[in-house]
Amino acid sequence: MDNLYILLIIYVLLNVIAFAAYGFDKRKAQTAKWRTPEATLLFLAFLGPFGAYAGMQIFRHKTQKKPFTWMVPLFMVIHLIVLAVLIFI
Template identity: 70%
Template structure:
């Protein structure tokens, strides 16, 4: 039982870090866009959103970034839904 809690804590920290990285990447890309500098590729942002959808969504809202781009308007909420389902399965089953 203790090992399960320990593993869960480790996974929770990893998941939190992935979401923070996604959030930061959206902020970095927004900053770079406003300065007309090198940008984070959209493919990279979507990959980060797949692994950290809550951070990506928060980044979209906080930085008002990629909120009009079609792939982001449907993919990020879809990734969040998938993660919520997986988290529910992990917790309850």
């Protein structure tokens, strides 16, 4: 398998994991169960910002929390810049 293909699969999985984590945490919040720490959710957003952002919007989770409202989009921009650099250099 090509290394680029493997990296793409890993990247997609990281975004899926981030998306799922936001969904699971929202469910836990609704049922008053143990929650995922915000630092963990932000770390997952750093690794998979597109999944985290989708999770925030679809599950309506952490959309009012200040760190999430600016850090998750910032992580998305950083990922897009890195992607552009990798493609065009």
